[in-house]
Amino acid sequence: MGWSLRTIIDLSDSEFELWSELLEARAGIQLALAQKSLLQSQLSIRMRELGYERYSDYYSLVTDGLQGRLEWSILIDRVAVKETSFFRHRQSFEYVRHFLQDKINNRQLEDSFDVWSVGSSTGEEPYSLAMVINDCFELAQLEPYYGVTALDISSTALAKARLGRYLPRAIEQMSAEEAQRYCSLCDDGSYEIARKLRDRVCFTHGNILQLNDIPNVPMDVVFCQNLLVYFRRWLRRDILNNLANRLKPGGLLVVGLGEVMDWEHPSMARVANDKIQAYIRVEKKQQ
Numbered sequence: 001m002g003w004s005l006r007t008i009i010d011l012s013d014s015e016f017e018l019w020s021e022l023l024e025a026r027a028g029i030q031l032a033l034a035q036k037s038l039l040q041s042q043l044s045i046r047m048r049e050l051g052y053e054r055y056s057d058y059y060s061l062v063t064d065g066l067q068g069r070l071e072w073s074i075l076i077d078r079v080a081v082k083e084t085s086f087f088r089h090r091q092s093f094e095y096v097r098h099f100l101q102d103k104i105n106n107r108q109l110e111d112s113f114d115v116w117s118v119g120s121s122t123g124e125e126p127y128s129l130a131m132v133i134n135d136c137f138e139l140a141q142l143e144p145y146y147g148v149t150a151l152d153i154s155s156t157a158l159a160k161a162r163l164g165r166y167l168p169r170a171i172e173q174m175s176a177e178e179a180q181r182y183c184s185l186c187d188d189g190s191y192e193i194a195r196k197l198r199d200r201v202c203f204t205h206g207n208i209l210q211l212n213d214i215p216n217v218p219m220d221v222v223f224c225q226n227l228l229v230y231f232r233r234w235l236r237r238d239i240l241n242n243l244a245n246r247l248k249p250g251g252l253l254v255v256g257l258g259e260v261m262d263w264e265h266p267s268m269a270r271v272a273n274d275k276i277q278a279y280i281r282v283e284k285k286q287q
Contacts, residue, residue: 008047011040015055019043022063027076027153028209028231042078077156084121086173087128089225091275092254096221097132099252103220104140108250113146116219118208118243119227120150123161123193123201124170129223130197131174131182148201149217151208158203164193209235211242218248225256236260244268247281254278 011019016036023029031039043055052058062068062075087093096115103109113133117126126148137144152158171179171191183191206214208227222243228236236259244253244265253268257277271278 008044008053011036011043011055015059016040018059019055022059023076023079024232026072027080027207028235029080030230030232039079042075046075046078073155077154080154080157084124084226086124086171088125088173089257089276090173092223092225092257092278093128093132095271095273095276095278096129096223096252096254097136099221100133100136101139104136104142109142109145113221114217114219114248115146115148115221115223116243116246117148117150118222118224120152120158120161120203121154122157123150123164123203124166125223125225126150126161126201126203127164127182127193127197129221130200131178134182134197134200144196144200146200149219150201150203151206151214152203153205153207155205158205161203162198164198165190166193167191208239211239211246216246219246219251220248221252221254222247223254225254226259228255228259233260233262237263241265244279244281249281251281252278253281 013033013036016031016033016039019039020031023031043058047053047055047058050058050061052061062071100113103113115126115129115133117129120126130146130148133146133148134144137146150158150161152161165186167190171183174183179191182194182197184194186192204214224239224243228239231239240253240255240260240263244267247253252271255277257275259277265279267281268279269282271280
């Protein structure tokens, strides 16, 4: 029987706790016990590829020196890729459209319009943002002076995102007009994102827990949806504080609805809209 057909024993609760602690320490990812089968699946697939039979032996590999760091980068690619889709929670994207349209109408665009997609996964979120932003510039008959920076911890997800090709079911969340304007059918049946959008999106590798290692470029919009749920509550607040500090005055921070309930920041005011969870950077009151 080939090794790939052998059955690896189940991940015990104590082993799950050990692996969970490693994932949280290195990537901030918090796994509930209900997610044990998902973690076991990803670990066992990789262990079969390498010829490991025991979780403890593979753990020793992942935590040992340079070889361990290389193996960790492979493993985190598989564990950290989150579910995503184009225009996931459409209301949040439409608010970005409204936010930019107001700036254009009020002649408040003095420089490039800069957006940060944090936890961009395989690219659907930053390309959706690029579509909305490009719509606004074209409607106003302005040169598309904007950029979307997309950050993710998974090199594999980023490679797919840079390619900009998706299966037909992936674009079902787009309107017919959006699909027609921003996608083209390829010979293999996939759809490719238009070059004018791909040229405006820069995909970068990084860990949200190490934001201090990333150049601080002031942003008009920071978009961080469906990522904070993977972190503990105190860590969510720290991440949000860091993101807020990277906004331009009047900048917009968008998070997933209900992802954080008790966050406050002296320079941020929540948007009065029950359908989204977003905050505007305002000047501190003079004492």
